[in-house]
Amino acid sequence: MISLGKGRYSxxxxxxxxxxxxxxxxxxYRFFFSALNVNNVHFTAYQLACWLIISYFSGFYEVYRYTTVVQILSKLFKQGVLFLLVIIAFFPFAKETLFSGQAIAKYMVTLFVTITVFKLLLFYYLKKYRIATGSNYRNVVIVGFTQQAINLKELFDTRVDYGYNFHGYFSDKKTNPQIVGKLSEIKQFTLANKIDDIYCSLNELNNQQVRDLVAFAENNNKTIKFIPDTKQILSKNLRIDYYESFPVLSLRKTPLHEPIAKIIKRAFDIVFSLLVIIFVLSWFTPLMALIIKLESKGPVFFMQSRPGINETEFFCYKFRSMRVNKTTEQSVVKNDPRVTRVGKFIRKTSLDELPQFINALKGQMSVVGPRPNLWLQNKQYSATIKKYGMRHYVKPGITGLAQVKGYRGEISTDEDMINRIKYDIFYIENWSLLLDLKIILQTVTNIIMGDEKAY
Known part of the structure; x- marks a missing residue:
C-alpha cells in the first residue's frame, strides 16, 4: 500500500x-429519444464527433491541480451551450427523425448534471486523496531567490491540495539555508532527486542560462515554468496559468499532449493497422514466410529491442531480411553482406516493416512518428544533439517526416542524424491528422518511385 500511495496517476x-x-x-439519449425514431448509429457517431471536436477547441479537459471550481464550471457551461446547439442542428438533416424540444431539454439537463457531478467529485476526490495519502505529488525546485520566488514557495506550503513537493532554491546571487545549490548544480540535482518541475525566476537568469535550462528540460522530459517577475519575453509560445492570483508562465505543450489529439491519433492507428493486418498481412505473411525460409535458415520475424515513448523498451517486429548473425545492433550499410537476396528487395520496398503494424495495434508504435533508433544510437546522440530527447515524447512511428524527406537508412555523419532530429521535432511540435495523411501518402509514393537510401 505504501508504494501505491506514492504512485503517480494523474x-x-x-x-x-x-x-x-x-x-x-x-x-x-436512448432514455429520452426512444420515441423520436432516431438512428442510433448515426446519432451516436454524430454526438461523439461533435463532443470531441468542441472539447478539443474549448479546452474542456484541460483541468489541472491548480484549476479552480469556477474555471471548471465555466468550461462546463461553454461545453453545454455549444453541444446543445449541435444536438439541435442534427434534427433538420434527419428527415425521418421527430423533433422534441422537451426531450432534448430533459436529455441535456440530465447529461450535464451527470457529467458535472462526476467531474467535480473526481476533482475533489483527487485533492482529498492527495492530502490524506501524500500521493501524486510533483517534485519541484525554484531557480532564483527573488520575492516572487519566495511567494510561490509559500503558496506551495499553504495549498497542500495542489500537490507540490518543494525541494529548494538554486541561486548564484543570494545566500540562504533554503538555497540547496548553485545554478550549475541544477541538472545533477534534478536527475538525482527525480524533480518534475523547474520554476525559473527570470531576474536571476541570462538568456544563455534560460536556453540551456529549456534544452535540458526538453531532453529529459522535465517541465519548465517561468515566474513572470521581468519584462523579458521568450521567443517560444508561452501560456499563463494562475495558482490562485499567482501568475506562472509555461512553455506550451506539443499538440500530441492534448487528450483529444491522443484519442484521434490512437483511433487512426487502430483503424489503419487493422486494415493493413486484415487485407495485407493476412495473406502476405505466409508468402513471405515461405520465401524467407527457402533462402536461409532462421525465424521468419526479426524482433529487436528499441526505445519507445518515454524510452520504455519494446520489441520492434520486422520480416527477417538478414542471415542470422550476432551483429544486429550495427546499422545496415550499402551492400551489407548480412542482407539476403530477398532481404534486399523487401528492404528496398520497405515491405520488411509491415509487421510493425502489429506494434501499432498493440499501442507500442504509431503509424506515423519518429522512427525508433537503436539503443546504441539513442545513447550516443542523446548526449550530443540538442532536443534529441523530445523524440521520446511520442510513440515511434512506422514511417515519419524525416524518412519521407530523405533522412532514412544509414547514418554516415552526425549531420545525417541532426537533420533527422530537426524533422522529428518539427513533426512533434506541428502534428495534425492531415500531416499524418500527407506523410503516409508520400511514403507510398517513395516506395513506388524508389528510395536510394533504402537498403
Missing amino acids: KYLRPISILFDILVISTM
Whole structure:
C-alpha cells in the first residue's frame, strides 16, 4: 500500500474523464429519444464527433491541480451551450427523425448534471486523496531567490491540495539555508532527486542560462515554468496559468499532449493497422514466410529491442531480411553482406516493416512518428544533439517526416542524424491528422518511385 500511495496517476485522470463522458453520451439519449425514431448509429457517431471536436477547441479537459471550481464550471457551461446547439442542428438533416424540444431539454439537463457531478467529485476526490495519502505529488525546485520566488514557495506550503513537493532554491546571487545549490548544480540535482518541475525566476537568469535550462528540460522530459517577475519575453509560445492570483508562465505543450489529439491519433492507428493486418498481412505473411525460409535458415520475424515513448523498451517486429548473425545492433550499410537476396528487395520496398503494424495495434508504435533508433544510437546522440530527447515524447512511428524527406537508412555523419532530429521535432511540435495523411501518402509514393537510401 505504501508504494501505491506514492504512485503517480494523474495521466490516467483525463482518459478516465473522457471515457466516462463518451459512455454517458453514447447511452443516456436512448432514455429520452426512444420515441423520436432516431438512428442510433448515426446519432451516436454524430454526438461523439461533435463532443470531441468542441472539447478539443474549448479546452474542456484541460483541468489541472491548480484549476479552480469556477474555471471548471465555466468550461462546463461553454461545453453545454455549444453541444446543445449541435444536438439541435442534427434534427433538420434527419428527415425521418421527430423533433422534441422537451426531450432534448430533459436529455441535456440530465447529461450535464451527470457529467458535472462526476467531474467535480473526481476533482475533489483527487485533492482529498492527495492530502490524506501524500500521493501524486510533483517534485519541484525554484531557480532564483527573488520575492516572487519566495511567494510561490509559500503558496506551495499553504495549498497542500495542489500537490507540490518543494525541494529548494538554486541561486548564484543570494545566500540562504533554503538555497540547496548553485545554478550549475541544477541538472545533477534534478536527475538525482527525480524533480518534475523547474520554476525559473527570470531576474536571476541570462538568456544563455534560460536556453540551456529549456534544452535540458526538453531532453529529459522535465517541465519548465517561468515566474513572470521581468519584462523579458521568450521567443517560444508561452501560456499563463494562475495558482490562485499567482501568475506562472509555461512553455506550451506539443499538440500530441492534448487528450483529444491522443484519442484521434490512437483511433487512426487502430483503424489503419487493422486494415493493413486484415487485407495485407493476412495473406502476405505466409508468402513471405515461405520465401524467407527457402533462402536461409532462421525465424521468419526479426524482433529487436528499441526505445519507445518515454524510452520504455519494446520489441520492434520486422520480416527477417538478414542471415542470422550476432551483429544486429550495427546499422545496415550499402551492400551489407548480412542482407539476403530477398532481404534486399523487401528492404528496398520497405515491405520488411509491415509487421510493425502489429506494434501499432498493440499501442507500442504509431503509424506515423519518429522512427525508433537503436539503443546504441539513442545513447550516443542523446548526449550530443540538442532536443534529441523530445523524440521520446511520442510513440515511434512506422514511417515519419524525416524518412519521407530523405533522412532514412544509414547514418554516415552526425549531420545525417541532426537533420533527422530537426524533422522529428518539427513533426512533434506541428502534428495534425492531415500531416499524418500527407506523410503516409508520400511514403507510398517513395516506395513506388524508389528510395536510394533504402537498403
